Amino acid sequence: MSDDAVLWLLGDQLNPDLDALDDADRVLLIEAHGFADRKPYHAHKLTLVFSSMRHFRDALRDRGRDVTYVKAESFGEGLDAFFDDEFDGAPADADLRLMRPASHGAGDRLRDLVAERGGSLELLDNELFWTTPADWREWAGGPDGEAPEPIVGADGSADRRYRQENWYRHVRRETGVLMEGDEPVGGEWNYDDLNRETPPDGWEPPERPRFEPDDLTRETHAWVRERFDTWGTDSLAGFAWPVTRAEAREALDAFVRDRLPSFGRYEDAMVEGEPFLSHSLLSPAINLGLLDPREPVRAVEAAYAERGVEPGAYDPTGDDAGGTDRSPVPLNAAEGFVRQVIGWREFTRHVYREAMPALASANQLDQSRPLPPAYWDGDTEMRCLSEAVGHVREYGYAHHIERLMVLSNVALLYGTDPAELNEWFHLGFVDAYHWVTTPNVVAMGSFGTDVLSSKPYAASGSYVNRMSDYCASCPYAVSRTTGEGACPLNALYWDFLAEKEEALRGTGRMGLMYSHLDDKDESELTTIRERAVAVREMAASGEL
Structure with a gap:
């Protein structure tokens, strides 16, 4: 990269250990607000996204990174301000790189925004997914190894259909996660039949990890309440999501220690007054980039290797129940979580890539009623x-x-x-x-x-x-x-x-x-x- 190599990171790419950072001289973050003006987003969602971006900015600067943080109504306005302030209005001098966004067409639109201003933007593979488009094409096929044509028609019918279980087994073999040679640990690929119990009366799930909002989060939340029309509660009382990488790692540790043992058995249960049960609650941190998806999968795999027991062998209501780093981890719990991440998350991301843009408007059952109040x-x-x-x-x-x-x-x-x-x-x-x-x-x-x-x-x-x-x-x-x-x-x-x-x-x-x-x-x-x-x-x- 040039002496002015700039890595542009988006609000869902907030990981300080990215390989893409190794060659970057500068980091650009644009906090664009216009999207939140158009629709009533949940106040906690906006607070989480903007607070995480601002914490990430500060963490990078603490590591000695040269970070430009621009607040603007749109990415276009943010680029204008960046080029004017940092390159004296001469964007051709800048070498911008960006990990390809996950949302359809976003990478090409952002590249066009830079090109319209006289600059160039190189799109890199997104490191915050475990598998790449090339991995998918190798598995799914396509002409000459290339991505096939869009697979969903205007009427919602699919020309190509994929099943998650086949992909999941492929990724397990390729990554070696919960594998013994060519065979799955325990002899079965899927223990979903053991993960359909409901808790008995009186059972209480492990306590949800809480992360007390700091001054920056409180300041961000107050700004969100004043700046936007939001939906849902606008109080911080129930906000306990990690907004930094350190908090995300703490949340991962808490899940593996406290919640993983009972996760599998009650994975599909619903209990009145219990929104969280034993679920990991890690998806916000993973989708923001605060956690690389490999981290929770490997942590769960390591916990099973250290204190694993046979599928269904651990009783969350028994005498050995509790949230300690010695609580048994049944194989159905470990496998169930792994399937959520390297199975379903990776699978839906690739199907989304291939099925868009028709997927967004697919409606093969011709349903048209408005959402009930x-x-x-x-x-x-x-x-x-x-x-x-x-x-x-x-x-x-x-x-x-x-x-x-x-x-x-x-x-x-x-x-x-x-x-x-x-x-x-x-x-x-x-x-x-x-x-x-x-x-x-x-x-x-x-x-x-x-x-x-x-x-x-x-x-x-x-x-x-x-x-x-x-x-x-x-x-x-x-x-x-x-x-x-x-x-x-x-x-x-x-x-x-x-x-x-x-x-x-x-x-x-x-x-x-x-x-x-x-x-x-x-x-x-x-x-x-x-x-x-x-x-x-x-x-x-x-x-x-």
């Missing part, structure tokens, strides 16, 4: 929905089963436009970025395309009842499908299957569902339809 105000008698929305409103967070099987499932059965649901997730979650939410919400949660799954993740109230304690305190009766007071999910579920029969009956693994639908006579289906219409009307009017 309960998603914004949390005002609903449905206990499962009020709990999940309440968690998002309070913390900017809900765990993956609440995201998929409550928030996405309710919207799917209701008939919500996938793009509108995607935007809601993007605005509300502290770990959400376009590359994160779009495959998860549009493809998986809304079944806007079958590029990720062969069937929709649609479920009636019986699933929620099996995986949670919500139904016990819900005024709606999960045992009933029709009539006043019946669980809204039940009628919506059967009506959804009937309404979307032409699109779904022939899809993979839907045969059993439709065999049950076939058992219902016309009179019962009419009653179900009437109840579903009433439920949708109540939801639309905010009276559900």
